[in-house]
Structures are given as C-alpha cells and as structure tokens.
Amino acid sequence: MTNSTEHPAPHNHSLCINTALTLAAQLCIERGVQLTAIRQQVLELIWADHHAVKAYDLLERIKPLQSSAKPATIYRALDFLREQGFIHRVESLNAFVGCTDLRSIHEQLLLICKQCENVEERHADSVMQALRQEFALAGFTAHHQAIEIHGICATCTQSNNTPPLN
Amino acid sequence: MTNSTEHPAPHNHSLCINTALTLAAQLCIERGVQLTAIRQQVLELIWADHHAVKAYDLLERIKPLQSSAKPATIYRALDFLREQGFIHRVESLNAFVGCTDLRSIHEQLLLICKQCENVEERHADSVMQALRQEFALAGFTAHHQAIEIHGICATCTQSNNTPPLN
DNA sequence: GTATGGTTCGTTACAATATAACATCTCAAT
C-alpha cells in the first residue's frame, strides 16, 4: 500500500514500517533486551506515519490491543524505545517519532512541518560539525541535543503553489 | 553584588538584571505595549539567575507580591514576554530563561549545564549558516527553531578538575 | 459626562502530560 493519497512526499510507507520493526527486533536480540508485545505494538503505532505521536494518543490506540494499558504502560514502553534509540522524543511537541536510521549512532535534526505535521529526520553533517566547533569555543561538553525546526516542508510548499485544478 | 560564591562563571549579575529590565522597559515604550507590574515582576524573577525557571516556580515566587496570582497569571505574563522576545522557552525543560540579546533579532542555541543548571545563549553564526543551507537542501521553510544542548559547561569542567584543596 | 472598545487581570474549572510507589507476574538460572 502506497500512501499516495496523503499529503507528504508519497512513498511505500509499509516498507518504512517493516524496515524499522525488523531492524528493531534484530537489534534487541543482538543487545539481549526484550522487544515485548507492548513495546512492539507501541513502536508500530508510532510508525503508523511520519508524524510525532503523543503519549496519550498512543494510550488510546493501544487500548484495543492491551485493555489494561495505563499511562505508565505507555511511558515505560517509550522509555525503552528511547533507550534503544528506536524513537526520538520531540521536545517542542511533547511527542515521539520513529527514528529513521536505527543502525548508526547519530545526532539528528528534526524538520517539523506545521501543515502536514510530517517530521523529517536529517543528519546534516555540516550543521553537526559547526556545532562541535561552537562547543569547543564555549568549552562545553555536549551529552545530548535537541534540534527542532518548525516550518513548512517541501511537499507542502509545492502543493500550496499548485492548487488543484477545479 | 557579584555572585562570586556561585558556581557558574562569576560576573556582576545585577548588571545583567538591570540591563535586561531597563532595555525591556524601553522596548515596550517603543512598541507601544505595556510592561505591567506583573509582567515586570515575572521578568525579574526569571532574571534572578541564568537558570531556566519553571512556570509553577515563578507562581510560588510571585505570590508574595501578587497574592491573587494563579497559573493563568504566570502563563499570560510568559506569553507576553515571549512575544516581545524578552525570554526564551526551553522546550526540553518546560522552562523559561531570560534572553541575553534583546536588541537583535536572532536565532539562538542554548547550552544547558546539567551540573550548575546555567543556560548560556549563543548565536553561533556558523551553525545558523549551516542550518540555512540544510533547509535549502531539504526545501524546508523554517519559521521557528529550538536548539538545545545538554552537557557540562566550561566553568563546571574546570572546577571538577581542580577540587578544593583540603 | 458617558458610551464604547481594547487590553489586562481575577477566578474557576479543567485538560494534558508525566511519575511514584508498590503489588504481581514470568521465566530463566541455580
């Protein structure tokens, strides 16, 4: 199923999901940690699209599958998925998004579209390089960073400029 | 009063406060907006130091001055101060910090020390330039950005390496 | 003067996000 009816750049999104879930499962085995049913379901729900998802939305969506689910259920799963690097927290939205590069250790920047709500993860080596120089200048030792940009994505810009022909 | 007893880089902090409050008052006049007593008090409380302050902490601190203060009181003042660019919201802390460059329009990055909790605002032109190039590559139109780095500041690194001689 | 209207503030209620604490379960290793 391609998501050609959705606004953001169309692609075979089931491939995204399968890739992410398969790789996550594999990494859990390698690392000797458990991708339990709850954790996998939460990861799948986050991967439903490329939007950032809120914890309580996940809670509502998982209840049909896990009727006993409570806030702690979700937050524990989110903690696990974050520790494993399978998802990122979007600080400026209090929400969570699937990581699109599970294999590499990386710092990322997030391009968040206000219109279609898609979140694009980019690695932007030149930005990260400039950041490291800035840290050196400041004598700062960085442990963790959140770089979140809100605006309008390329796809929305295009479709805004070419309105539907009625 | 110099804050030489505090951990972060010592400086005459009352100068920081006075500069910020004076300039803010002046800018409000220029802009035809009102720096009311509540707004000024909140700004002063935020400027108590270079830490990020939480809204409900501000609420507790302002109650002696404004006994009727409620959450909305604080959030309204914070909204105003943000609109005027007098403070920044630290997304990854749900907290607020005084802006150290009221005159210029700028994007900033925040270096947040986990140890002393100081927040240093930097403008980092090379980073911002690299970011703009990344946006161009991605076809992304940026409206607002949050760049927040958590780690250990220069002052703490130094004092960690030179323990007090007992 | 007083009517009008915009801004600020007081107040109540509530929504949304997140964690603490403790009990229970599971399952593998001993």
Add this chain to the structure above:
DNA sequence: ATTGAGATGTTATATTGTAACGAACCATAC
C-alpha cells in the same frame, strides 16, 4: 523448588498548561 531480575498491573498523584467568562481599567469618541 527457590530465587532474582525484568516486565507489567494498578492506584494515586504530581506537573504543566488552557478555556472560558466576567470585572476592572483606561483611552478615545460622541
């Protein structure tokens, strides 16, 4: 069988943030 670590169930609560509506204030216009 016993034990211990990890995962989950459960209840309660803490923290962060908004909605909605009315009153007060103050400047301007009539």
